[in-house]
Amino acid sequence: MIIYLDQEALDVASGLSVAAAVAASGDPRTRTSCSGQPRTPLCGMGICQECRMTIDGQRQLACQTLCRDGMRVERSQ
Numbered sequence: 516m517i518i519y520l521d522q523e524a525l526d527v528a529s530g531l532s533v534a535a536a537v538a539a540s541g542d543p544r545t546r547t548s549c550s551g552q553p554r555t556p557l558c559g560m561g562i563c564q565e566c567r568m569t570i571d572g573q574r575q576l577a578c579q580t581l582c583r584d585g586m587r588v589e590r591s592q
């Protein structure tokens with residue numbers, strides 16, 4: 516299936532979380548902190564909040580969201 520990561524098409528396997536798909540893209544950044552530091556998923560189970568991304572227009576945890584065909588994912592602050 517195809518998701519769009521920062522407007523670029525990314526072919527991902529079904530059943531992957533968005534965090535796993537982003538990591539597989541070669542650039543695991545999910546967001547940028549207020550001080551400009553890149554952030555990446557840490558816990559993978561919904562606790563650390565480091566994987567917050569804009570997914571189909573809403574802030575969601577990438578590690579808790581499964582990819583869907585046509586999904587639009589954006590790295591954010």
Ligand code: FES
Pocket residue numbers: 534555556557558559560561562563564565566567576577578579
């Ligand atoms: S990786 Fe920790 S909440 Fe998603």
